[in-house]
Amino acid sequence: MGELLLFNVVELILSKLGELLVEELFLANGADAELRKLETALSSIKLVLLDAEENQSTNVEVHKWLANVKDAFADADDLLDEVEFEALKNQVRGKLWNYLTSSSSITFRLSVVSRIKEMTERLHLIDGGKKNFGLSERSSDPRNARIQRETSHSFVRRVDVIGRRRDEEAIVERLNDAREHVSVIPIVGIGGLGKTTLARLVYNNERVARHFGLKMWVGVSQDFDMNVLMRKIIESATSSACAELDSDQLQRMLRGCLADKKFLLILDDMWDSDQGKWRELISLLMGGRRGSKVIVTTRSKAVVSIVGSDHRYELGGLAWRDCFSLILEWAFPKGEDQSRHQNLLDIGEQIAVRCRGVPLAARTLGSLLYKKTDERDWQRVRDSEIWRLQGQGQEHILPALKLSYDYLPSYLKPCFAYCSIFQMGQYINKDKLIHLWMAQGLIQSSPGQNQEPESIGDQYFDQLCSASLFQDVEENGPLSVTFRMHDLVHALAQSVAQTECLKKKSHTKAVSNMVRHVSLLGCDLSGQGVEKSLLKLQKLRTIFFPRDGIRSTHDRFVDECIKTFLYLRVIDLEDSCFEVLPKSVGYLKHLRFLDLSWNCSIKELPASICKLLNLQTLRISYCKALKRLPKNIGNLIGLRHLYVTTQQESFPEKAIGCLTSLQSLWITGCANLVCLPEEIQCLRALRTLAISRCPRLASLPKCVASLAKLENLMINDCEKLNLDEGRITVIANLGIRTMVFTELPNFVNWPHWLRGTARSVNYLRIAFCPSLRKFPEWLQNSASLQKLEILGCPEVSALPEGFQHLRTLKVLRVKECSRLARTLHPETGRDWHMVAHVPELYINNARITSSHY
Missing domain, CATH: 3.40.50.300 (P-loop containing nucleotide triphosphate hydrolases)
Incomplete structure (x- = not known):
């Protein structure tokens, strides 16, 4: 994906090699020796990558050589992924010695040795080719590379x-x-x-x-x-x-x-x-x-x-009329009577809307239309993809926007380029994007850094927002953040992704062999199989299917895709309607991300899904027809994020508790769910527990307070749930930072067992709990609390004593709480002094500041 990225790819591959060289599974049959030879070959090529990538734009032969390097690196990564997968299978079996001496193990290791030898020979041939180009050896990290912008000056007419x-x-x-x-x-x-x-x-x-x-x-x-x-x-x-x-x-x-x-x-x-x-x-x-x-x-x-x-x-965008004026200024020679071309002016107004307020876009599009009076020329500009409109020099759209990309650290560039897989203008869920980055191996940890990839992904997201490449970032709920990219920024992502990402909207005759990520958004796939043009993409890593109300994905198409594209890392089938996930899904040993959410037709998952040991994210929420989870789902030892909706009353035994890598568990719309298993206590890595729309769930397991790493707890619309149960042990120092309790009719008294969150919580939302009367006294000790929302709690009449000491509180929202609102009134309320220090105070949507009184 674009320049200066292969250097990162080879570093990731070398990192995998380092991990495999200590695996006991591969210290026999010569596999370790061949892995070290492969490591040497990769390291030799790595030395000249930086220079090669900088020279490819001016040297066609170097560009071709890099294409071979990229293809070989992808194959090497896939090979090592299979080796890692075998190691994971060994963990699930749990009987290393018996497996090492089994015929299947010996056969696999001999096969691996042979394939690694072939890969090493291939890389040696590629490495030999570098001598023809006089490339310089450089080993420094390119992430601080900068590209000069034209000299800035102060004059403007x-x-x-x-x-x-x-x-x-x-x-x-x-x-x-x-x-x-x-x-x-x-x-x-x-x-x-x-x-x-x-x-x-x-x-x-x-x-x-x-x-x-x-x-x-x-x-x-x-x-x-x-x-x-x-x-x-x-x-x-x-x-x-x-x-x-x-x-x-x-x-x-x-x-x-x-x-x-x-x-x-x-x-x-x-x-x-x-x-x-x-x-x-x-x-x-x-x-x-x-x-x-x-x-x-x-x-x-x-x-x-x-x-x-x-x-x-x-600085905001221009009004569309100003963009229209800019287009006309650059499209027509000075002094020309524009009124003679009313047909062009009508099209020009539509083009101006597409500019989204960006004057550079308006000027570029106008210059493309200079002295063109044929209506078809204007129509082509209006209907074309802006990313194709590349001019000569710094004043055109992509070169100007590309500066934002050029100034990114190298590890962010493939993350940004991958965003081209989404539809233009689409709102994207932040967590989902981070999970997709993880699935593609795009998140890197620095040497000595002990951070979860999700946390690193958060940092990546913030950096891309800071660079103004992501915009309209919104909280669509306490734990849901969405954003989108400006159309021109999206066009930039398409440009730097080059031929690796393909968005297919209709029949495609020619498809580059370099395509690794395909989006079929907008395609009608009813009753058809995979097009021949796509069948040759044997190394495909991502496939996005239709959504946004287009429920046409056919079972045959899904089946053919899974059987054809065995190297898939990501399958996104959100909002589709096929009825059967084929058993062949179990062969996708590289798969990291599977999204089946909002499928109302699928009734069961094949048992073979439990063979996906590399799977990190499984999204099956809002699959209302899904009867149950597979019995052996506990085998998914790599699973980090599970979003689930099922019809069962309880989860299978020795299932959820075996998912010890789980970072987030979202249980949504389980209409029959009566209880959660006590084995949740085994989820020592769990950071987010979200339970929503489970009307029969009466209580939480008593072990929930033992989840030492839990940071986010959200419970919503569980009408029978009683949080104030004495059987839950009080933990002195829970680490929960975000707590959300909404639509809980039985929420009468504040749960005693949450007292230990006083020092950690920074966001607390209580909404539509009609029976709740008061807040706990320990709330005054919430030294980290920054945002408090109290909505639809009519029986709450006061804040706890000492509330005025919460000096970290930045936002307080009170809505549909008539008794509490009266006590906080700035003129007559007895408790105004307790909230007067809050910078952002909202009562029934009206912002109130102490400066007004």
Whole structure:
């Protein structure tokens, strides 16, 4: 997927090799020796990968060589995955010695030795080919690689800028505030919105010119070297070069330039979020007069957090009419009578809507239409995929947006590229995306890092949000976060994914052999098998099936896919309607992710599903017709996330408790479920327990409080459930951070056994519990509590004593709690003093602040 990614792939493969070399299963029949030879061959190729990947765009032969490398690496990864799978089978058997001496084990190991030899020979041939290209050996991590942006400058013609007058006035007004000595105004937004253009408008504004005695413009880009930056600032202030000065001289000269002057400094296109460097710079700028300003333009929210977010300005998109005006300005020669082309103007309005407020998109599309008066040309632009519209130079859509991608650490690039598999504009579930990344082996842990892949995935997600590549991040529930990508960002993902990801919308004649991930979203698959064009993709790793109400997936198609694509890591069948999952699913030894959720037709899962020892995520929630879980589901020792809906009254014995790798357990819509097994206590790794819509469930197992790593507990719509059971032991220090209790009619008194969560909980939601009367006294000790929501609890009349001491509380929402709302009224409520310190206080959707009273 794109450049600078094979280096990461080979590191992952070498990591697998290191783990296998200590497996007792492979210390016989020469397997270990052959594995070491394979390791040597991979390491030799790794040395030149960085140089090869940088030169492939200008050397066709290097590009072809890298394609062979990529294909060989994929095959090596698959081979090692099979070896790992055999080791997992051995764990399930539990009788190592008997298996080692069995004929099946010896046959497998001999086969492995032969295949590893073939793979090593293949890699040696590829390695020999590198000598033809004169490639340099480099072993450094490429994740800090940067690509230069064009030199930034301060000039802009006001007549060339459309739709930014209000933004300009808003920034100018902020510049008039002189309460701080030197304040920073970050302008943040995705690439192509016009942050630099807006900064130029402000810089050249006549009022600003009168207000500041000194103005300086510096293009930062990746160059946050302090000496370089000081030199640029001085040269902008003095219009003279200072190349020969050392660091101490530069500092003295900079302070002299700013001394007793009210200045405006523009730092354009800042990427570096090193707090130490920023503090050093700010300390040098303090020599100016009070009211001096620094404007920072950036795409990175991490930069905003470093420079200060109090005065941040989030730059939004243009109105579609402004985009329309931009398109026309670039599409028609000056002075031409546009009214003569009303048919083109009508199409142009539709194109403007597609621009989604991004002026760079509007200008690019307009330039493509320059002097074109044939209606078909405009229609093609309107109906085409924006990602195909690549121009020459930095001013076109993908090159500009691609900067956001180029500045990503190398380990994030394949994660971002993989997002191209989703539909444009689709809202994506954050947890599901992280689980998909895990399934593809895209989440890497640093040496010595002892973190779960889910936690690392959270960090990856935050980094991509910070780079403004993900947007519209929303909480759709206490434990559900969704987001989407701007259409242009999605087009960028498609571009960098190159030929590895294919979104098939209709019959496809030619398909590249390099395709590894296929999305069939929007295809009608009723009554048909797999197309011949797809059958050749023997090494396919991902297949997404139709959803969003298109319930046409046929049993025959599913059966053929599973029998054909034996290297699948991901099968997403969400919202499909086939009735039988074929037994052949048990042959997918590489499978990590299987989503069957929202299938209302499937009645049972084949017993062979329990052979999927690599399976990490199984989503069978909202499968209302599913009668029961397979008896041997406990064999899925690699399972980390289970989302389940079944008709059974209880789960099979020695099943759930054997899933000792389980990180999250979501039990949803189990209408007949009466009890949960006590063996849940064996789930020592469990971090999330969510139980929803189980009307017959009367109690939780008493062992629930022994789940030492439990961080999230959510119970919703369980009408018979009584949480306040004395049989549950009180644990002194539970680690639960998120607690959600909603629609629980029997929730009368606060569960005594949750007293141990006082010091850990940071989000608490109580909703629609009509019998609840009060909160526990230990709530006042919740030193970590940041968000509290109390909704639809009419009998609650007061907050516990000492509530005013919860100084970490940032958000308090009270809704449909008439008695409690009266006590918190800022004018007449007796308990107003207990909540007056909360920054965000909402009562019945109205925000109330202490400054109003």
